[in-house]
Amino acid sequence: MKKLILFIIVGLFVFSASTAISQELAANSRPEWSVGIQGGWVIPNKYGLSDTVQPTFPAVDMNATNSLLIGAKAGWTPNFAKQYFTTQLEYFHVFGPNADNQAIFSDGADSLSLKFNATIDAIFLNFILRYPEGKWHPFIGIGPGWAWVKLSDIQTTVTGVGRIDPGKVADRASQFAWQVLVGLEYDITRNWSTDLSYRYYALGKASYDELELDIKGQSINLGINYKF
Numbered sequence: 001m002k003k004l005i006l007f008i009i010v011g012l013f014v015f016s017a018s019t020a021i022s023q024e025l026a027a028n029s030r031p032e033w034s035v036g037i038q039g040g041w042v043i044p045n046k047y048g049l050s051d052t053v054q055p056t057f058p059a060v061d062m063n064a065t066n067s068l069l070i071g072a073k074a075g076w077t078p079n080f081a082k083q084y085f086t087t088q089l090e091y092f093h094v095f096g097p098n099a100d101n102q103a104i105f106s107d108g109a110d111s112l113s114l115k116f117n118a119t120i121d122a123i124f125l126n127f128i129l130r131y132p133e134g135k136w137h138p139f140i141g142i143g144p145g146w147a148w149v150k151l152s153d154i155q156t157t158v159t160g161v162g163r164i165d166p167g168k169v170a171d172r173a174s175q176f177a178w179q180v181l182v183g184l185e186y187d188i189t190r191n192w193s194t195d196l197s198y199r200y201y202a203l204g205k206a207s208y209d210e211l212e213l214d215i216k217g218q219s220i221n222l223g224i225n226y227k228f
Helices: 002-028
Strands: 033-044 047-051 060-062 067-076 085-095 099-107 110-130 136-159 170-187 192-208 211-227
Touching: 033 085, 060 099, 067 211, 085 136, 110 170, 110 192, 136 192, 136 211
Parallel strands: none
Antiparallel strands: 033 067, 033 211, 047 060, 047 211, 067 085, 085 110, 099 110, 110 136, 136 170, 170 192, 192 211
């Protein structure tokens, strides 16, 4: 009888200890999945414009306007990474950047000017290294992706050249893209966090009939994330 009582007491102690340890581990464990939204201010590089068929004008850089970015992201941290490494699927939409009316060629009586509005949609698979300890987590990452760039309200003014059609309504192109990220994430609670990041993106050379645009830019982003 005494052995039975002792066995029950030891069993209860082991059960209580294991339960407490499990609860402590669960409380201290970090979620492996996350979702988030973001917004940002885009500071584009100049558009690199060139004529791909029969060069009417030399390659030229066109000024681009600043614009806004919105996006969403979903992340996964594998168990073996111990929070040092995260993969992230990210989508963002850029309202612009637009190119105001600019002269891109002038030679005596011959001249050509161009303006257009632009929208960018891009999806990236990011690979991110981060410091996991504490509440502040600096991170750096790189991501390959694919971008869709639409030009609308395309207006050309041609004098003497007469080879490019003026007044085209819209044109769209898609191509391989890549980006680099660096930033800082702060844990608000165990599940909620916010981050501030800098992004440099290169969306490749988009071809529109006889014209080719080299599209690059950078943005400052603010995001909020939920981890589970």
